[in-house]
Amino acid sequence: MPSSLHEGLIEVFRQRPAFAADLIAGLFELDVPAWQHARLDSGDLPDLTPTEYRADVVVTLLAGEQAVLAVIVEIQLKPDAAKRRTWPVYLTTLHARLRCPTVLLVLSPDSRSAEWCAQPIHIGHPGWELRPLVLGPQQVPVVTDATEAADNPELSLLSVMAHSQDPQRDKIFDSFLRALRTLEDEQASLYADLVLAALPIATRHHLEALMSTGTYEYQSDFARRYFFEGKAEGTAEGEARGEVRSLLAVLAARGFDVPAAARERITSCTDLDQLEEWIGRAVTIKTMAELFD
Structure with a gap:
């Protein structure tokens, strides 16, 4: 069995990176640029200080060799106050590295944790507010077909x-x-x-x-x-x-x-x-x- 629910869900995206595009386009109705294939990118997102930041999964959608959209996928099983500081860093660091739009997709199998994840993150700069795309139990469709x-x-x-x-x-x-x-x-x-x-x-x-x-x-x-x-x-x-x-x-x-x-x-x-x-x-x-x- 997977060593944990967290690692198992990460492996789902590693098995099929394009699933990240399916979710943000199909469930969140995000306007995704035209793309031909999806690749896994390094989840290491260091900054200029010794602090190390590492996302769970990074999926990049490409048109030819050009990155057109990057999706940071985070598996969040319980509230973690530190994430409200690191998630904005993930986005800006990856945006600078790949030079393309970036979005944050958070999967949380627990309803209460999903509600916590969906709370807007106020950075402090006027007009800059991060609202993660959160996929909790209520957002997952019932698939019976x-x-x-x-x-x-x-x-x-x-x-x-x-x-x-x-x-x-x-x-x-x-x-x-x-x-x-x-x-x-x-x-x-x-x-x-x-x-x-x-x-x-x-x-x-x-x-x-x-x-x-x-x-x-x-x-x-x-x-x-x-x-x-x-x-x-x-x-x-x-x-x-x-x-x-x-x-x-x-x-x-x-x-x-x-x-x-x-x-x-x-x-x-x-x-x-x-x-x-x-x-x-x-x-x-x-x-x-x-x-x-």
Whole structure:
């Protein structure tokens, strides 16, 4: 799994730098100059003093070899007063280095932190006020269309993280899982790991159950390897624990109250074939007794 939510979100932009342009043009309706490709630039933004400034990600949009717009992407998980002094430095330093317009895009998965990030920064000079472009849960669109998710898996990923409690969450999950099929295994694993690490435990188990049951047509070689071969756990014992969690998640999602004796029978089972059979039954049973028949 990614070492942290912060590093995982940074890696999303490293995987596809053009995602920064998608966000500022599509969600913030910024007038983006015509460009042909996007590149990652150094996030080191030193000034003339020994102080070192380093942005999380810098994406530069180019027309030919000419930089036409630079996007500083910051992942902010909680308020940090120091950022209100360093963000303006990032913008002016990069503007001077690349000699093109620069914008600041801040991603904050937490609503309260996003509100803090969006507060204007008053520099002191008349008329100079920095208002960061902030993407919090309320600004992330609800992505339930499989085609839209496949066209922009990164936006679908953010949608899962932002709207895991939405009434349409199964459709949101479904579109995201379908989008994973369009990616190479390494990138799909990164995105799946990031989502599973960021979601609340109960929601994570529900998503794991969707990914591990064979009733969905998006079940792919990647998904089978990811769950049935125990990628997330790494050992046969860990794989069994993962199957147990998935089975209990399916039962919980379907509203079953699992009696203590049944829970003990499930949690003590280490037979992967038996657990997979129970998971398959759990999707359609009408009573708990049917699970073990």
